[in-house]
Amino acid sequence: MSLVTAGVVVLDCAEPEKLAEFYKELLGAEDLDAHVNRVEIRAADGFRLALRRDVNATAPSWPRPENSLQAHLEFVVDDLDAVERLIVGLGGRPMETGDATGPTEERGYADPAGHSFIIRRGTSTAPKQG
Template sequence: MALAKLGVVVLDCPDPGALAGFYAEVLGGTVEGDGKGDWVDLTVPGGQAMAFQRAEGHTAPQWPRADSNGQQFHLDLTVADLDAAQEGVLKLGARLLDAGEPSRTWRVYADPAGHPFCLCAG
């Protein structure tokens, strides 16, 4: 028997409203509230809830690094068309970190606050 149930994935960032807006565009979710506070929720229909918390002095993770400023986790986002999804996230402010070989079925990006995420062909 499990001891707990995952409630929400929370990302620390300098601007919760802006980062929630980025992920709402990527995942098709709805930002709850006005997006101006220190905590912003994102509801994703049929998906895992996310939240974004203001962290003063936020330092973006560095990818790939194994020390204390390195990646601590990342999100894998499944997409139908890898090239189209890449074009979309780049227009929204993501940054390509690792395109890999042309035959590879995933690519690594940083969101506008620097958190790494992967687009994975599905």
Template sequence: MAIAALGTVVLDCADPRALAAFYAEILGGRVESDGDDWVTLTGYQGTPLAFQAAPGHTAPEWPSPDSSQQFHLDLTVEDLDTAESRVLALGAKPLDADDRSRSFRVYADPAGHPFCLCAC
């Protein structure tokens, strides 16, 4: 028997509204502010995401043998090339997207959190 259910994935960042808008463009949904330091993405299919202000936030380094990536999101897409061009236009940075033979590509969101686009 489970002890709990996953409620929300919360990403620390310097600018919660901007990062929520980035993910809203990728996943759909609406950005709802719960104050200056907490923003929630609602109205899309999937696990809820929230964005919390973290003054002095330091982005994870990927790949790095000296530090953890902390976590990453796997985002399922129908067409990797189309999705890639769209996330790059939104401000994503490629981390490991050169190998076109794989079924996934790795990027960083504008706050530096790693995420993968994964072919469905």
């Protein structure tokens, strides 16, 4: 029997309530738990994401090399273009992540607080760059 009952990805940000709204809309999620300094949401597939208040939070600089990527989120999607429109409509922004020639099976974005994430079609086969 496992002693660990759940895993939660936690992102630090200045305004967890505002960022939770972005991810709730993107993932079709619901509030799981909310406190003064933390909001946790759960998507329909069980994925859990918490947003924790850090008044000094700064966005990572990825993909710029002066600050390496420590972690990022990946979401599997069926329609890259439709999800991109949703992300931008919710206040996210596309990130320049390298060579964009050829068929694009994954795309990089930043949420409204600057955290990086990827949307991809199918299983990623590309090696980590950098």
